[in-house]
Amino acid sequence: MLLIDCPFCGKRPEVEFHCGGEAHIARPADPAQVDDAIWAEHLFVRKNPRGLHAERWRHLHGCGQWFNALRDTYTDRFVETYKAGEQPKHPLTETRA
Template identity: 55%
Template sequence: MQLIECPWCGLREETEFHYGGEAHVPYPDDPQALTDEQWAHYVFFRANPKGLFAERWSHSAGCRRWFNAIRDTASYRFQSVYRPGEQRPTP
């Protein structure tokens, strides 16, 4: 069982968390002007790199807060976690 650090609660078992997708995806400036194809790209198309990747996670079985994490997608290891609104750590 892997332990994941919640920025508010500390280390907890991975079963307490829920993956929320790629972090730092900017909301469109003028969403009403987007075509259906542009909306599809915004909603469904995400990066899928091998290596370090910024993600959103929710401590769903704990404090229920969202946070960001830098995780290595090849090894599944978390490099760092940080609260929303905080600057992304440099790897």
């Protein structure tokens, strides 16, 4: 079983967590001034790289906190987890040769 290192609770089984998609996406400063096409892109268009990728995760069946993780989508290995609002220590390289 895959263990995910919650920055609040420590290592727990993957079944306790839920992925919330791509991390570090800034909401438009004034959503009322954004047209439908840009708003739709903000809501639905996400990167889907093969390799290292920053994602949001929630410890749903634990502390309930959201946090970020660097996960390799090719190997499913978690490289690092860190609290929301922080930046990863590991350099983010999103594509694999």
